[in-house]
Amino acid sequence: MILTDEEYMAIAFEEAQKAAEIGEVPIGAIIVYEGEVIARAHNLREATRNAVMHAELMAIQEACTIQNRWRLEDTTLYVTLEPCPMCAGAILQSRIPRVVYGARDHKAGSVHSLYNLLSDNRLNHECDITEGILQQQCSQLLSDFFKALRNRKKEEKRLRKLKDSQEE
């Protein structure tokens, strides 16, 4: 059964929510082949203590394993946030023909924001790109996460100060 871009993105969004639940920056990705979700992953950098454990990079590796090939032809990658240079590069390496993402990443996005890595005709692969699917929802999840993180840090600071003043 073939779903709509919004429906596939909703599955990537579920992955992002799983990341948020364990304190990881909430980004999720899936890879679809012939209508079927063949790989799904969420950011696990903190849990694994591994710098490259971004959602897209893990989903790509899972799809390569499942398809037993490094060229992920005829697949679509859905990701909640615009890919960073590493993940855009991994998309090029795996020759994924179509990429759909939710929100733009103005700090490191390498599909439209800082670079156009997926549409550079000097490189040996270019992608069809669709952006803005469930944009609001994907973006909100990230801003809520960072807001909660800031509040937690403020509260920790306040408690530390309180403790210090009591010890004086």
Added chain:
Amino acid sequence: MILTDEEYMAIAFEEAQKAAEIGEVPIGAIIVYEGEVIARAHNLREATRNAVMHAELMAIQEACTIQNRWRLEDTTLYVTLEPCPMCAGAILQSRIPRVVYGARDHKAGSVHSLYNLLSDNRLNHECDITEGILQQQCSQLLSDFFKALRNRKKEEKRLRKLKDSQEE
């Protein structure tokens, strides 16, 4: 014991030779911490059928595992060829402070050739970069590899034609 850049690059070069021996594009990388080689890897894309199994990306993951952290502070990465967008991105993600490479990659190099990903002050990390260490040797290994590959393909084509003409 602290070695020179040339000596460390010679170890990365040994890794590249291992790749050539098994028919992989000959690129090798190592990561050094306090003078010691803590990770070494060579390109394994074909053997693993995994698009992201580049030397640098594997060495970074190995170093993260060994150091049990995703920030590879105080390390140097040596690689025989200028990193591609994915590997340059992985270097940024892991906050490696210094990168030394052998030959430029005019087709996909993202440190100097096509992009300057490791010295873009809009991103959250920049590296000290040294290029051209054992440049000639690293470059020669790659051109020999591709020359042998072209010759092998030509020979296969010739044998196929011969076989076809005998079957007619």
